[in-house]
Structure formats: C-alpha cells, structure tokens
Amino acid sequence: MAGEVVARNKRVILKDYVSGFPKVSDMYVTTDSTVSLKVPADTANAVLLKNLYLSCDPMMRFLIMNSQQKMNKYLYCTPGSPIRGYGVSQVVDSSHPEYKQGDLVWGLTTWEEYSLITDVVSETSLVKIHHTDVPLSYYTGLLGMAGKTAYAGFSQVCPPKKGDKVLVSAASGAVGQLIGQFAKLAGCYVVGSAGSKQKVDLLKNKLGFDEAFNYKEENDLDAALKRYFPEGIDVYFEHVGGKLLDAVLLNMKDHGRIAVCGMISQYNLPEFEPLKNLLQIGFKRLNIHGFTHRDYNHIVPKYYEFVLPYIREGKIVYVEDIVEGIENGPAALVGLFTGRNFGKQVVAVAPPQT
Structure with missing residues (x-):
C-alpha cells in the first residue's frame, strides 16, 4: 500500500x-x-x-x-x-x-x-x-497481574487478622514479596521461604519479614516450620507445593487457612508429587482455597487505592x-x-x- x-x-x-x-x-x-x-x-x-x-x-x-x-x-x-x-x-x-x-x-x-x-x-x-x-x-x-493476585489472596481469599502467624512460600517472587509486606502492614508475624541465602537476606533486611529460611538448606522441613511456628501456622500463602506443602499441613493450626495460587515446584514434572499428609485437612478442619487473578478484575481500582499511597510513601518495596x-x-x-x-x-x- x-x-x-x-x-x-x-x-x-x-x-x-x-x-x-x-x-x-x-x-x-x-x-x-x-x-x-x-x-x-x-x-x-x-x-x-x-x-x-x-x-x-x-x-x-x-x-x-x-x-x-x-x-x-x-x-x-x-x-x-x-x-x-x-x-x-x-x-x-x-x-x-x-x-x-x-x-x-x-x-x-x-x-x-x-x-x-x-x-x-x-x-x-x-x-x-x-x-x-x-x-x-x-x-x-506490583501494579499488574502479580499485584492483583497478591491483593486478591490478601483481601479476599485469606485475609489475615492482626497477630496471625503467616507463612509465604516463594516469598521473594513477584507475588510473595507483596503478600508478606501486606501481611506485615496488617500486624501479622510473617515468615518467608526462599531458595538462596541472598533471597533470605532480602526478605529479612529489605522487605521486612520477621523471619525467613532457605528451604534448600533444610533437611527436615517439618522441623524447620516448628522452629519458626512453635504454636502453628494460621495462614499459608502457597506458591510452591510438593514437600513444603506436605510439611505445612502438619504445622497448620486448627481451622487454619491456605490460599493456593501456584505450585511452581510441580509445573515441570511428568506427574505431580503425592502428598502424604492430606488427612490433616480433615483433622484440623483446614480451609484451602484455590484461586486465580482472573476472578478478581473487579478489585483493581480498590487495589490501587490501597497500594499507591504506600508506594509513594516508600512503605512498599518492590x-x-x-x-x-x-x-x-x-x-x-x-x-x-x-x-x-x-x-x-x-x-x-x-x-x-x-
């Protein structure tokens, strides 16, 4: 033409x-x-x-x-x-x-x-x-899909209450780093798991998590979780799956809540790893809620109202x-x-x- x-x-x-x-x-x-x-x-x-x-x-x-x-x-x-x-x-x-x-x-x-x-x-x-x-x-x-996902999990799926004990897996990733900071703003005790010492340092020293651990260095994940959550976990934000989820099920409090939006450890496996501790769901009356950001387009304006002031004030780090x-x-x-x-x-x- x-x-x-x-x-x-x-x-x-x-x-x-x-x-x-x-x-x-x-x-x-x-x-x-x-x-x-x-x-x-x-x-x-x-x-x-x-x-x-x-x-x-x-x-x-x-x-x-x-x-x-x-x-x-x-x-x-x-x-x-x-x-x-x-x-x-x-x-x-x-x-x-x-x-x-x-x-x-x-x-x-x-x-x-x-x-x-x-x-x-x-x-x-x-x-x-x-x-x-x-x-x-x-x-x-922060202001796109990951932020929408984090805010949906935090505000709609498993809203933490002040004083809740919260675990975030893949905590230095796009969603996890936000979930942890949102939970800290709500007055929770927050622990993150990550895959390197550098990422653990980031969580504790820059993103404000109370504690963090390198899951690759833990031979016994059940023992590690008991170390950080001696009284149990109130809320778990799940992004990893596999052995970590299995250990988490043993360490949830009665009526604990789990928000599931990812299981990255399983994505490339020919078959998903079996979980051994599924009975804990019934024994502890756990509430496990799977979700995707696509169900929460309507919350974007409210999310921006929530997060933009924190960004501008330097209270949210990304x-x-x-x-x-x-x-x-x-x-x-x-x-x-x-x-x-x-x-x-x-x-x-x-x-x-x-």
Whole structure:
C-alpha cells in the first residue's frame, strides 16, 4: 500500500510444545519480520501495541504445553507463533473506541516489539495506565497481574487478622514479596521461604519479614516450620507445593487457612508429587482455597487505592530483576524455574515515546 509505514518486528517464537523443564532452545528469536504501523482498515476493535516491558510469569509454563496437556484453554501458544503473556505497552494505532494513540496500557500481549491485538474486548484485557509517577515496569508486577493476585489472596481469599502467624512460600517472587509486606502492614508475624541465602537476606533486611529460611538448606522441613511456628501456622500463602506443602499441613493450626495460587515446584514434572499428609485437612478442619487473578478484575481500582499511597510513601518495596532486550527474554523466562531471578523478572523491550 502506498505510503504505508512499516517497522522491523523482533519476535520470540515458540519452536515446539514443551514437556519437562523448558529450555532456551524451545524458543527462538527472529528479526526478519516487519509490521505495518497502522491497524488494518477492515479490523474493528483492534489495537497495535509497541511493547515496552514483558512479564515473565510461572503460569506461562502452561501456555507452551501441547494442547492435550493444557489445564485450560487460557492463552494458547502454538509452535511457529510468538509466545504470549502479560506486558506493558504503548498504543501505536487503534480501531477500538476506548484506546487512542499514545495510551499506556498493561495486559495480554505477544512477545514481539509490536503486537496487533485483534481480540480486545474491554479494559479487562488491556488496562489503561493512569498513574505514571511510578515506574512503568511496576505494571508487569506490583501494579499488574502479580499485584492483583497478591491483593486478591490478601483481601479476599485469606485475609489475615492482626497477630496471625503467616507463612509465604516463594516469598521473594513477584507475588510473595507483596503478600508478606501486606501481611506485615496488617500486624501479622510473617515468615518467608526462599531458595538462596541472598533471597533470605532480602526478605529479612529489605522487605521486612520477621523471619525467613532457605528451604534448600533444610533437611527436615517439618522441623524447620516448628522452629519458626512453635504454636502453628494460621495462614499459608502457597506458591510452591510438593514437600513444603506436605510439611505445612502438619504445622497448620486448627481451622487454619491456605490460599493456593501456584505450585511452581510441580509445573515441570511428568506427574505431580503425592502428598502424604492430606488427612490433616480433615483433622484440623483446614480451609484451602484455590484461586486465580482472573476472578478478581473487579478489585483493581480498590487495589490501587490501597497500594499507591504506600508506594509513594516508600512503605512498599518492590524488587525487580530487569533484563534488557527481547532477545534475552527466553533465558529470563526459563530462569524462573531454576530460581535464577532475584525479584520480579521483567524483560525491557523499548522506552515509551514521549
């Protein structure tokens, strides 16, 4: 088309469906694509995005499985196409009445420098960014999906009460670091588990947890939990599963509450590890509630009212691990499953246009 403006479009492509632990070689980066910087004239409710930051999230592991293995039909990725996930973007062009050129948004996108999103329904899929006095990268985590997840778990699923004894697993990750700080603000005693001495130090010295331990150094997780919770655990925020969950069940108080939004230790196994202590659920009358952020889009405005003042006052700390360049995205994503990241893993793609 005469006068059409096109741009190079670097993309991260899924090579084939993944089984077992994902590898960098399961994806490849291509630089030979171009994209028109205008939404096609015959496409309604579409938005062309320039991606600024891409979010690396454990749930993306399910998106690159074979379709027969998928737990649901959420965000299918197919071989030969860009992988999908959450990100922060700027609108380049739009045929959707709710979005205009220059708008900053966070939501579902594809791992490309530019993404044409043709299935935009409303701001539940792309959320406009109105608060730009905080880092834009925060909308991949603290003010995006991870923050929504943490606030849902904290305020809706298992609201801790002042004085509660709270355990958070994967506590230095995108969600865990927030849960712990929210619980401290509510007056709880909070312990976090993490996978390295550096992360334990982060939890205790920067994020304000009362205690933290490296689960990899504990030969007896039951004994470790009894050391930190001699009277038992009131609330457990579960992100790991496996042996840690089994030990937690032994150490919950009667009528204790468990919020389950992830079990990253199980995602790459051919079969999930069996739990030996399930009888504790009945013996102790435990309340175990599984949830996903997708059920809580409605709480985002309330969450922002809650968290933004704390961010601006420096009372909430958020640790990010930002890598530069979309070509480094596959290694960053794969690193989640070996604990290589230190804080919320983000891929910086491009600065916004001013």
